[in-house]
Amino acid sequence: xxxxxxxxxxxxxxxxxxxxxxxxxxxxxxxxxxxxxxxxxxxxxxxxxxxxxxxxxxxxxxxxxxxxxxxxxxxxxxxxxxxxxxxxxxxxxxxxxxxxxxxxxxxxxxxxxxxxxxxxxxxxxxxxxxxxxxxxxxxxxxxxxxxxxxxxxxxxxxxxxxxxxxxxxxxxxxxxxxxxxxxxxxxxxxxxxxxxxxxxxxxxxxxxxxxxxxxxxxxxxxxxxxxxxxxxxxxxxxxxxxxxxxxxxxxxxxxxxxxxxxxxxxxxxxxxxxxxxxxxxxxxxxxxxxxxxxxxxxxxxxxxxxxxxxxxxxxxxxxxxxxxxxxxxxxxxxxxxxxxxxxxxxxxxxxxxxxxxxxxxxxxxxxxxxxxxxxxxxxxxxxxxxxxxxxxxxxxxxxxxxxxxxxxxxxxxxxxxxxxxxxxxxxxxxxxxxxxxxxxxxxxxxxxxxxxxxxxxxxxxxxxxxxxxxxxxxxxxxxxxxxxxxxxxxxxxxxxxxxxxx
Numbered sequence: 001x002x003x004x005x006x007x008x009x010x011x012x013x014x015x016x017x018x019x020x021x022x023x024x025x026x027x028x029x030x031x032x033x034x035x036x037x038x039x040x041x042x043x044x045x046x047x048x049x050x051x052x053x054x055x056x057x058x059x060x061x062x063x064x065x066x067x068x069x070x071x072x073x074x075x076x077x078x079x080x081x082x083x084x085x086x087x088x089x090x091x092x093x094x095x096x097x098x099x100x101x102x103x104x105x106x107x108x109x110x111x112x113x114x115x116x117x118x119x120x121x122x123x124x125x126x127x128x129x130x131x132x133x134x135x136x137x138x139x140x141x142x143x144x145x146x147x148x149x150x151x152x153x154x155x156x157x158x159x160x161x162x163x164x165x166x167x168x169x170x171x172x173x174x175x176x177x178x179x180x181x182x183x184x185x186x187x188x189x190x191x192x193x194x195x196x197x198x199x200x201x202x203x204x205x206x207x208x209x210x211x212x213x214x215x216x217x218x219x220x221x222x223x224x225x226x227x228x229x230x231x232x233x234x235x236x237x238x239x240x241x242x243x244x245x246x247x248x249x250x251x252x253x254x255x256x257x258x259x260x261x262x263x264x265x266x267x268x269x270x271x272x273x274x275x276x277x278x279x280x281x282x283x284x285x286x287x288x289x290x291x292x293x294x295x296x297x298x299x300x301x302x303x304x305x306x307x308x309x310x311x312x313x314x315x316x317x318x319x320x321x322x323x324x325x326x327x328x329x330x331x332x333x334x335x336x337x338x339x340x341x342x343x344x345x346x347x348x349x350x351x352x353x354x355x356x357x358x359x360x361x362x363x364x365x366x367x368x369x370x371x372x373x374x375x376x377x378x379x380x381x382x383x384x385x386x387x388x389x390x391x392x393x394x395x396x397x398x399x400x401x402x403x404x405x406x407x408x409x410x411x412x413x414x415x416x417x418x419x420x421x422x423x424x425x426x427x428x429x430x431x432x433x434x435x436x437x438x439x440x441x442x443x444x445x446x447x448x449x450x451x452x453x454x455x456x457x458x459x460x461x462x463x464x465x466x467x468x469x470x471x472x473x474x475x476x477x478x479x480x481x482x483x484x485x486x487x488x489x490x491x492x493x494x495x496x497x498x499x500x501x502x
Contacts (some may be wrong), residue, residue, distance in 0.1 A: 001200040002072075002119055003139055005079060006112045007146025008153075009193040010048055013105070015316050016186035020101075022178055023186075023307040024094035027440035040098055046428040047102045048109035049284070053421035055113020060414015063114075064217065064407060068122045069209045076204060078111030080197045087191030101190075108193075113421070117414035120401035124409070125210035127480045133338040133398055139270060140397045141331035144389060148328055151320030153192050158313040159186055165309070178308045185312060212482065216406040256408055264487065268403050269412060271473025275347065276396040276420030278467040282354065282460045283388050285427035286381075307404060318378075326382030330389025342478040343395045348471050350391010355464040357384045362457035392467060396420060402477040405486035431456055 021036040036044065055075070063071045089100035119139050127135040165179045208231065211224035227235045254260035300314045338346060357380050393453050400416040401409065477485055 001142065001196050002076065002115045002204070003142040004146040004149065005193055005197045005200070006115050007143035008150050008196070009079065009083060009108055009112060009146075010052070011147050012150035012154070012189050012193065013044060013048070013276040015150055015319065016189050016312060017041065018315060019182065019186050019308055019312050020044065020098070022098060022311070026178070032334065041428045043102045044098065044105070046425055047114070047422045048105040049421050049428055051106040051109025051111075052113040052116075053418045053425065055110040056116050056414045056418040056421060057113075057224055058110075058414075060117035060410045060412075060417070061113030063118050063121060063410035063414075067209050067218070068118055068125075068410065069207055072118050072207075073201070073205055074123065075111045075118065076113030076197055076201050078114075079108060080194045080201070082108035082111060082385040083194035085196065087187040087189075089139065089187075113417070114263065116397070117410045119400075120397055120413050121410045122207075122210055124401035124482065125212040125406070129479060131339060132402065132482075133343060133478060134335055136398045136401055137331075137335045137338045137394050140394055141328075141335050141389075144323065144328040144331035148320060148323040150189075151316045151323055153321060154189050154312060154316035157188050158309050158316060161185055162307075162309045162313060177394050182308055185309065190490075212406050222286075248324075250465060256411060259396060261408075265404060265412070267473050269392070269415065271470060272400045272403075272412070272416040273419035275392060275467055275474065277423035278394040278463050278470060279351075279396055280420040280423035280429075281387070281427040281463050282358070282467075283393055283427070284424035285431035285456075286384065286388075322378075322382050322385060326385035327389055330386040331394060333386075333390040334394035336353075337390075338394065338398065339478060342476050343399050344471065344474055344476045346390065347395040347399075347474065348468060349393045350389075350395070351358070351386045351464050351468040353387035354384050354391065355461050357381075357387070358457055358461035358464060362454055362461055365454035365457065391474050392471075399477060401472055402482060403475060403485050406482070431460075440452055 017036065021041075025036055025040070035041075059071055061077060085104040086101055086108060089097050089104060091097035091100055120136055123136045123139050124132055161184075162287060165181055197499065208227035209218075211228045214224035214227065215221040229236045254264075298320060300311075334346060361377065361384070362381050396416070399415040404412040475485075
């Protein structure tokens with residue numbers, strides 16, 4: 001439920017960004033009356049990602065020093081209060097309101113950032129090696145449900161307001177098409193993110209600390225055995241002699257910035273950070289700005305033909321359709337096959353098909369803009385989401401939680417995730433500018449010239465191809481214990497465990 005809330009909070013802003021433009025920056029008579037100024041649009045979409053990046057680094061490090069459970073509660077409290085504060089953003093004018101939104105969404109992103117390393121690490125340390133990938137991927141798959149929920153909530157609220165106030169089309173009456181009550185829509189959508197987070201807090205606080213952290217980092221194997229005994233409802237031996245052998249192993253003699261770490265885990269960290277960075281450039285560009293692509297190919301009517309509330313409904317409707325047909329199924333395909341096919345092959349396959357379908361959209365871009373071919377465009381666009389989620393969007397979250405030692409697991413996952421958010425920031429800010437057409441007549445709101453949507457999509461295809469190459473730095477963790485992957489047990493012990501399991 002933490003990841004459900006994360007995704008809802010990060011992506012729901014795309015449902016109401018156009019409404020914010022109409023309410024606070026409307027320009028009657030303009031071709032796109034709801035276009036936010038480019039600096040405001042970039043800030044509203046990107047500052048939460050900046051907060052997420054910082055939160056991933058900070059809470060990832062803190063999780064290895066204070067424990068997973070303690071920090072896990074802090075992140076949830078930050079998310080609850082920041083969601084509510086985002087919805088009650090105040091100000092005397094448009095600048096004040098949008099500044100408040102950006103401020104509170106930065107701190108919302110900071111809390112969300114902590115969920116990435118902590119959720120992945122906790123799940124990896126609780127699961128067994130046979131189903132570990134499935135459980136971690138299932139946690140991450142709730143991101144798809146959060147994206148879907150964002151669309152559904154926006155649909156329900158916009159429909160309710162439209163029926164209650166029945167505003168006329170924008171062309172008929174620009175003022176009446178935005179009744180004062182419209183301002184409540186975006187506030188309700190943003191504040192709803194606090195509901196699942198608040199409902200989750202009690203159960204999260206009932207979780208004991210993970211046994212691997214308690215034993216290997218806090219060095220208290222007896223407490224670890226007691227905690228796991230309560231969870232499994234069976235008596236467990238602390239195995240203190242085996243614990244002492246693990247503690248004395250060379251896996252506990254180096255730090256994050258040591259030459260030994262670089263020699264043993266440097267290539268792995270390079271692989272996890274580069275793949276996540278490249279994936280998120282493409283993934284967040286698509287998610288945050290898919291509404292602009294829908295308008296550009298004519299799947300959503302021109303803004304002048306809709307009221308502000310109707311525009312929210314149309315954006316939410318097609319975002320929900322993409323989530324249902326491409327995003328959510330992709331996540332759960334990863335859950336089903338990650339412990340069958342393996343992480344490496346799923347990631348390679350995902351990057352390959354993302355590259356293929358992005359090029360299929362980009363090169364004949366003008367072809368897809370004709371009315372007869374718009375359905376084909378949506379199908380291909382949905383397939384890029386499907387293979388992002390049945391591919392690197394899931395595996396880049398799973399693998400860093402498996403291939404690093406317990407003392408540094410949360411920190412390394414946080415570094416990897418922060419690299420991904422750096423890519424997301426590049427996507428959020430870069431795609432907005434790059435996708436602007438060179439022809440001033442085709443640009444909205446006097447944005448500076450970019451390379452156009454077609455060339456921007458080609459660039460995203462190339463980025464996906466580079467992700468395929470970086471996947472070669474990633475090992476295959478399937479079927480191996482966390483200690484085996486981290487080099488914290490001897491080979492003889494591993495073979496003995498396998499024999500006893502058989």
